[in-house]
Amino acid sequence: MTEPGPTATDSFASKLALKQRAGGLVVPLLTALLAFLIGGLVVLATGHNPFYAYHDIFDGAGLNWIFHPSTNIAHTAPYNLTQTLLQTTTLILTGLAVAFAFRCGMFNIGGQGQYFIGLYVANWVGYSFQGMSPVPHILLAVVAATLGGAAWAGIAGLLKATVGAHEVITTIMLNWIAIWIGEWLFGDGGPLQNAANKTVPISNDVAQSAKLPVFWGIQNLQGLDIGFFIGIGALFVFWAILNRTTLGFEVRAVGFNPEAAAYAGINVRRNLVRAMAISGAFAGLAGALDMLGYLYHFGVSDIPVSNVGFLGIAVALLGRNTAVGVGLSALLFGALLFGTTHGLSSNVIQPELAGNLTYMIQGLVVLFVGADLLILYVWNSRKKLRPKRTSTTTAGAPA
Amino acid sequence: MTTWVQRFDNPLSARIRDARNMAYAGIAFGVLAAFVAIPPIETRSIVWSILLGIVAVSLGIWAVTRGHRRVGWGAVASDILGIGLGILATKSGTGNLEAVFNSALIAQTFAFSTPLVFGAIAGMFSERSGVVNIGLEGMMLMGAFWGVWGADKGGSWVVGIVVGMLSGGILALIYAYFAIHLRADQIVGGTAVNFLALGITGYFFFQIYNGNYVPQGVSTIPNVRIPGIADMKFLGPAIGDLNLMIWISFILVIVAYFVLFKTPIGLRIRACGEHPRAADTVGINVYLVRYGCVVLSGLLAAAGGVYLSDGFGGGTFTDNMTEGRGFIALAAMIFGNWRPFGAFGAAVLFGFSSAVALRLQVYSASASTLFNVLPYVLTLIAVAGVIGRTVPPAADGKPYRKQ
16 A cells, blocks of 8 residues: 555456456356355345245346347336346446456446546536537537546546555545535535426436437336447447557556566556546446436435445456456346346335345355455365366276 | 656655645645635635635644644644634624534534544554455444344343444454455455445344334433533533443543553554564464454444444434445544554544534535535545555555465
């Protein structure tokens, strides 16, 4: 925490690279399964049937849509699925925000704050620039919000690069500053508070021209907007930046070993700032897509409820900070997020309980994923099993 | 990027960043804070005074942490006076000042700072032994719920404190196992602890109390009414009738100081945090010390949580009751430079800003927000500007591998 610039050789990214080799798809699946198992035990202990509960959550998330596919939004399954995909879009982006910084050896806890900044900027641009035609208005709002998120995260990157302030501390502080900025912006007498009704601490609605087109569902009923495709596109961009550009190569090099990177002539400090800013850009984009896609307005009371930025940590860690992994785990957590709350019919387990079950599963996933030894143990025991199996076959062959 | 560093290190900027000059600038800002509110300029909004005052206070504290104590504290004092005078001037017509700044504000400051003191001291023990504890928030939240649950089911606030502290201790033990034995990344593990606590408390709050409030009449932690002082004019409302946990928090700070710096145990703890290999070589059981410190950290943070629900909150609980207080405690610990009295001072400062924020809510929402955000901004400035002066233990956050 004290050194100006990173010098830790045992950086998180290098450990992560090890873990990526160890276990592949098996370990994340096992981790998630274990978390669901323990969550199920809690459900069982409190007198609910975990199988029915998970089944209800599955249906609540609209994942049963694959058994009876239909595009008719009036049916429950397709409607729930659109809502799950809305959450997935957000989580893909907040997950990428965490993942990108990880690949540069930094832990961006500030996704939530960067997401908020994106929301605020998108709301401001979306409301204030009335009378623009849709395409430039949407572009302006999205770009401004993305830059806002990038700038917010850039503060943390800059502080790390110049004075060596630990990004975990600075991003936590920036999160809370962003939260209080929101309380001020949308609160009583705040600059972005509803112009028509000064009694409620809620922002203005963005203009019609700034709303993203909806392709599945009805706009006023939170239909699935084209932000979903932008989210999927962001996965490709993430992969392309990291694996097909010089910038990505440098970022990964710094993540593996900053000293070696510096020795090879890579400017470590510049890459820290860049990686953090790109991280924040993903989170800011998430805020923009939420605001322009289906929220349209935001209130003071929504601020403490929102936790998509923090969920991004679980998404990135479970997805091993790879594009495909983040996409899949965003779908898992998106389904959990909607399936345990609004989508859930409270026959077996109340949404209030199930919603907290999501937090527990999230916590358990993060806890297990963070443990090097646990993962290496699983991996090593797998390796131990393998030669035994071959030795028995070779022993059996001559006989 | 190198050019920034060069710019940062040139003689002029070094002179500007000299702590003594910062303190003088702080005093000047403090004077300015009062000045903008009186006739020549006479701004009617208290925001300007407070903004200038905040800049001034942070400059003063910066100077203090740089070793220029006298001039630094002088700056802080003059700044607070400046803010007070500034607000006095803007509000003198309405006379609201009496309502914001009175001696009961002192009591309220302590009420707000106590959970932070517990949390900051808790974090300090953990980090001094070399384990970063981002999970303070979660441990505090566990204490808040299970504390009030214990007080409700056990029928006594004593049971509440014990149960609450144990719940935090158990969560800390789980975290310690992952952080120490499994060598998990401590930041990741701490984040997990926060999610877990949020889920567990929310789940069982709804399950046990069916999502409603904790029933009325739960045994709450009593106030200590000091006979002579309670009826005095100024001291009475200030310290005459404080909650028991507030007094315990004062004692805790002193005890923590002695344990950490004046006893062999404290030396061992610090050795594990600075150089675990060396500590191991001289026969200290690094794992044992770290386990002890992390569990102690959980117990103390949870005690702060119990105070929040069963003392300050009067026997209630709400979802996510701690609302980031664990993180402010973390900030107080960093701001106080991993030292008991430093952490206490920072916690009181942050508690003061929360108390003022609450009282200003009625008059000016934006000024209130400024005070609410102050702890985070100050900490950001501290870790950013302090440049090598906030010194965490050398082995903080690094898992130790036995050889």
